Amino acid sequence: MFYYISGILAYANPTTAVIDAGGVGYKLTISENTYNSLPPRHTVDAPEAKLFTYMAVREDGIELFGFANEAELSSFKMLLSVSGVGPKAAISILSLLTPERFALAVCTEDRKTIAKANGIGPKTAARIILELKDKLVKTTDVGTVASASIETPAVPTNAGKLAEAQDALLVLGYSRSEALNVLKNIDTQTLGLEEIIKRALKLLMK
Numbered sequence: 001m002f003y004y005i006s007g008i009l010a011y012a013n014p015t016t017a018v019i020d021a022g023g024v025g026y027k028l029t030i031s032e033n034t035y036n037s038l039p040p041r042h043t044v045d046a047p048e049a050k051l052f053t054y055m056a057v058r059e060d061g062i063e064l065f066g067f068a069n070e071a072e073l074s075s076f077k078m079l080l081s082v083s084g085v086g087p088k089a090a091i092s093i094l095s096l097l098t099p100e101r102f103a104l105a106v107c108t109e110d111r112k113t114i115a116k117a118n119g120i121g122p123k124t125a126a127r128i129i130l131e132l133k134d135k136l137v138k139t140t141d142v143g144t145v146a147s148a149s150i151e152t153p154a155v156p157t158n159a160g161k162l163a164e165a166q167d168a169l170l171v172l173g174y175s176r177s178e179a180l181n182v183l184k185n186i187d188t189q190t191l192g193l194e195e196i197i198k199r200a201l202k203l204l205m206k
Contacts (some may be wrong), residue, residue, distance in 0.1 A: 005066070006050040012038050012093075012130045017066055019049055026055065028066030029087075032095035037068040056087050063087065071099040082131045084124060093117040093128075104172065108201055111175045162188050165196045174204060 005028070007021030014035045017028050026052055032159040039047035051066030052073040065087060067073040072094055079090035097105060104130050105113045114125035162183060169179040182203045188196055 009049040
């Protein structure tokens with residue numbers, strides 16, 4: 001019914017935003033990532049915001065969900081397609097992970113990271129990966145997203161590349177010893193950072 005709502009941000013907290021559009025206050029359930037992207041509320045001029053929306057219709061009522069961008073909305077819809085995952089669970093995951101980090105976790109079968117979201121256990125995390133991995137692998141460049149998840153130097157040295165690759169693997173939930181053991185089998189001298197990470201993930205997933 002609504003694709004997005006744009007107007008004055010009347011109220012916001014980590015779970016809810018109210019947008020005044022044309023004199024009507026629309027209450028939207030949001031993720032913490034969307035909350036963090038909203039404009040400052042304590043300004044002289046009333047801040048304006050635009051949220052992409054999803055309307056959930058249930059027997060006990062209607063709930064409107066708001067998202068900072070279309071990528072987050074797409075991730076939300078994708079999560080709802082997983083059996084046993086409802087709006088509350090989907091928002092919980094997107095409060096913990098950005099769309100890029102979520103896609104990366106699914107593509108690398110990182111159950112531990114997904115299971116860190118409130119109300120998401122290992123079984124649900126495994127089901128999300130099982131049902132969504134094939135869809136996300138086609139659209140996600142694992143190496144690029146992983147390397148972008150950390151700050152990298154403009155021209156990394158060999159030691160710098162090794163450290164950055166290790167940090168990327170730690171971000172994905174692997175232990176320091178796992179990262180070091182797999183990286184020692186990769187030619188970090190001549191390969192670029194993205195390729196190093198891709199090869200490390202392939203070895204870790206065997």
